[in-house]
Amino acid sequence: MTPVTDTMLDTGAVRRAVEDVPDPELPPVTIGMLGMVHDLEVSDEGIVHVELLPTFSGCPATEMIERDVVAAASEVPGVTGVRVRFRFDPPWTPDRIDATGRERLREFGIAPPGGPIHGAVTPAGRRALPLALDASSAEEAPRTCPYCASTDTIRDSAFGPTPCRDVRYCNACQQPFEAFKPL
DSSP: OOOOOTTTSOHHHHHHHHHTOBOSSSTTSBTTTTTOEEEEEEOTTSEEEEEEOOSSTTOTTHHHHHHHHHHHHHTSTTOOEEEEEEOOSSOOOGGGSOHHHHHHHHHHTEEOOSSOOOOOBOTTSOBOOOSOOOTTSTTTSOOOOTTTOOOOEEEEESOOSSTTEEEEEETTTOOEEEEEOOO
8 A cells, every 4th residue: 555645635625624524513613613623634644633622521512523524534535544532631712713603603693702711821821721710700791692792691591502502691682692601
């Protein structure tokens, strides 16, 4: 068997195929838009190694995402195998969502946090999950309504349709909507 070289395998096509995999719980966005693709390497033999950051430590969709990533990367000519690894360090945070992903989420009726999530910092300078949230935390802070852009919103329920989302309510347009939970 002849090893696959970069001239035979378009690594950009592999990355695009992986990043274009739709999130199974949020169909209008891809795992690339969500910033879930942490690392992607292709060996000389054509084996693709993908490291993904799940959006939530208990994400029930990881098996589906893995299956879809394997299928998408396998369609690229020259790929001989795909290995997917989920990692939690660094943790995924909503500030990894790109501008297109934020707009698509808004159109779908889901509000991501407005800015970066500020977590604790480890001694090595890496981001870590905050251990405690005070009363002024982002958890209870108003979110911009994806329907009317009002910030006159409240958290209606800590429990949404998936572990990574909660339910909010807009007092201005009287619409419920979902939002990503802050870390």
